[in-house]
Amino acid sequence: MxxxxxxxxxxxxxxxxxxxxxxxxxxxxxxxxxxxxxxxxxxxxxxxxxxxxxxxxxxxxxxxxxxxxxxxxxxxxxxxxxxxxxxxxxxxxxxxxxxxxxxxxxxxxxxxxxxxxxxxxxxxxxxxxxxxxxxxxxxxxxxxxxxxxxxxxxxPSRRQTTRDLDPGKEATRGHVRDVLTAALANPAIQSLDQLVTHLREREIETTLKRDGKGVLVGTSFRYQESSVKGTDVGVKAKQLRDHFSPFGREALRTADQGQPRATGLAAAPTGAGLLPGDDGALLSFEDGPAEGPGADDAQQNENELRRKKRRRRHH
CATH class of the missing domain: 3.30.930.30 (BirA Bifunctional Protein; domain 2)
Incomplete structure (x- = not known):
């Protein structure tokens, strides 16, 4: 669940x-x-x-x-x-x-x-x-x-494939997921920079991908020579933005953001119960990226990348 x-x-x-x-x-x-x-x-x-x-x-x-x-x-x-x-x-x-x-x-x-x-x-x-x-x-x-x-x-956070059966990858995914989940539940960690430092101290290297405006749009983690994406461990970039945004804009910045970047990527330093009712109706809650007004810059950027990839496949 x-x-x-x-x-x-x-x-x-x-x-x-x-x-x-x-x-x-x-x-x-x-x-x-x-x-x-x-x-x-x-x-x-x-x-x-x-x-x-x-x-x-x-x-x-x-x-x-x-x-x-x-x-x-x-x-x-x-x-x-x-x-x-x-x-x-x-x-x-x-x-x-x-x-x-x-x-x-x-x-x-x-x-x-x-x-x-x-x-x-x-x-x-x-x-x-x-x-x-x-x-x-x-x-x-x-x-x-x-x-x-x-x-x-x-x-499970996503469908398994034959590649998921690799024991090294599976071990990395489980370890990173456990450490990351515990870190996000730690009230003392109130910024993305603190999270990166916390993971580094536990030998998990973090790479953060940002769009042209500096908004976090992707994550990946490396542990013991094996790498996994943030989506592989059930933590998307948007979830990290939502998690730290209540602490202010600075909470979403990392120390490396002031350094020159190639290709637009910013890499972090490595190292009572309820009462039953009668018949009603219910919606289906979709968890895909938002579209149109109200979608943030990073989401719109991600949506545009998806559209470009689909157009390339069709051509």
Missing amino acids: IAKTVTGSDFTGALTYGAGLRAGRPNEKSELLSVANVGSQDAHQIAAEMAAVASMSGRIQQPVWHTILSWSPDEKVNREQKLRAAARYCELMGADLGRHQVAVYEHRDKDHAHVHIYINRVPMDGGPALRTDQNYARNVVATRQIRKELGMAEL
């Missing part, structure tokens, strides 16, 4: 999209599994109730918390297990079910089980809002705890 989280400002858009309401017709492959602290099971009404509570805090600009929990295609998960996992996730991320409004939807449009959790970051009692810093690392810790408690399996 893995978790992915995004935050936003529009409850109506999030929940109607979550409910699969397109062209006024509900998605028959989705269902509202449960709600907490809302009086309706209609997506528009749930959104209105959450927005009303969120309006009590003028400081929180993105009160919508949306997480998808996904299981492996070969893992059978029943309704009770999904509800328990969703409730435990909320608790582990600090969303007390006695204080926060929650709606949980399930999708059945993929070959793997997955649920979508919508949380109002602003609690009903007016207390501190749900924090969003270091969400990637906190998701890793939370899902690991849930898997342990409920006996669930870990979802």
Whole structure:
């Protein structure tokens, strides 16, 4: 099981999209599994109730918390297990079910089980809002705890190929993943430069790829003569940007950025439970790169590179 989280400002858009309401017709492959602290099971009404509570805090600009929990295609998960996992996730991320409004939807449009959790970051009692810093690392810790408690399996970050069976590569991938995950969960590491230094001290060399504007767009790691990409260990460049951006722009810089670079690459120095509801609807949460307005420079750059590669293949 893995978790992915995004935050936003529009409850109506999030929940109607979550409910699969397109062209006024509900998605028959989705269902509202449960709600907490809302009086309706209609997506528009749930959104209105959450927005009303969120309006009590003028400081929180993105009160919508949306997480998808996904299981492996070969893992059978029943309704009770999904509800328990969703409730435990909320608790582990600090969303007390006695204080926060929650709606949980399930999708059945993929070959793997997955649920979508919508949380109002602003609690009903007016207390501190749900924090969003270091969400990637906190998701890793939370899902690991849930898997342990409920006996669930870990979802591989990507499909295996015959090349993945190389024992040296597999050992490097596992070691780098473990060290990197622990580092991202360490509250003392609050910048990309600190992360690179931390990895170097553990004999993991880091290479960072940046676009023309200096935005991080790719990573790779080397340990004991074997190299792996960031995507091989489940950590994309965007996830690192999202992880460190709450600490300010300087947190995304590294000491090597002031040095001349060839080919535009910057290389780092080496060395309570939920209440079940009636039928509803649910969305499919895609984790690909964003397009159009709102996509950051690095994402647009990555999208353009993909389009160029496709055009070269077709010609």
